[in-house]
Amino acid sequence: AQSVAQPEDQVNVAEGNPLTVKCTYSVSGNPYLFWYVQYPNRGLQFLLKYITGDNLVKGSYGFEAEFNKSQTSFHLKKPSALVSDSALYFCAVRAPSAGGYNKLIFGAGTRLAVHP
Amino acid sequence: AAGVIQSPRHLIKEKRETATLKCYPIPRHDTVYWYQQGPGQDPQFLISFYEKMQSDKGSIPDRFSAQQFSDYHSELNMSSLELGDSALYFCASSPPGGTYNEQFFGPGTRLTVL
Numbered sequence: 393a394q395s396v397a398q399p400e401d402q403v404n405v406a407e408g409n410p411l412t413v414k415c416t417y418s419v420s421g422n423p424y425l426f427w428y429v430q431y432p433n434r435g436l437q438f439l440l441k442y443i444t445g446d447n448l449v450k451g452s453y454g455f456e457a458e459f460n461k462s463q464t465s466f467h468l469k470k471p472s473a474l475v476s477d478s479a480l481y482f483c484a485v486r487a488p489s490a491g492g493y494n495k496l497i498f499g500a501g502t503r504l505a506v507h508p
Numbered sequence: 509a510a511g512v513i514q515s516p517r518h519l520i521k522e523k524r525e526t527a528t529l530k531c532y533p534i535p536r537h538d539t540v541y542w543y544q545q546g547p548g549q550d551p552q553f554l555i556s557f558y559e560k561m562q563s564d565k566g567s568i569p570d571r572f573s574a575q576q577f578s579d580y581h582s583e584l585n586m587s588s589l590e591l592g593d594s595a596l597y598f599c600a601s602s603p604p605g606g607t608y609n610e611q612f613f614g615p616g617t618r619l620t621v622l
Contacts, residue, residue, distance in 0.1 A: 496551075
């Protein structure tokens with residue numbers, strides 16, 4: 393079964409410091425991995441994805457993620473955190489099913505709090 | 509840029525009532541997905557449609573049904589509402605190309621069942 397784990401409920405970072413939000417996955421076949429961000433009372437916004445190719449994926453708002461096949465991880469990173477990055481972050485995997493690779497399976501989410 | 513539109517944004521219903529949620533995908537997107545996000549939970553996949561045909565089914569209760577119309581908009585119909593149906597319901601769409609494309613989410617419909 394496909395699954396995604398986000399081991400941290402919350403990550404606290406000082407503004408200007410680097411941040412990492414962790415994600416590990418378990419899939420059969422090729423992993424198609426995504427990061428989304430959710431601000432309060434808002435929908436999910438796409439940040440970046442890994443399909444194939446370079447293990448370091450660059451996305452929106454200065455975020456990047458590193459795909460590590462041996463560790464089955466896809467950690468989200470940013471070199472310098474902003475207070476406005478404070479939000480709920482979801483890692484997701486595109487899961488195969490009878491209908492194809494349709495649904496996203498989400499991790500439990502990690503709340504990022506960036507302090508001034 | 510056009511985004512996914514969902515209506516209504518908020519809905520309050522009584523137990524055992526019915527509700528209809530609407531979703532208008534981004535123009536030229538051919539696939540629509542529905543997700544349910546309970547309080548403090550991650551989004552759970554309900555159902556998806558590709559070119560107006562159901563393409564995948566997740567943890568959607570039998571009391572719920574959905575369809576995609578000729579203009580690609582989709583409706584989620586919910587009957588015999590229960591307190592546990594209170595949640596944020598997201599619609600997402602993706603462009604042609606299938607597997608590799610990200611899903612673009614709407615702002616959600618917050619359903620409260622009293």
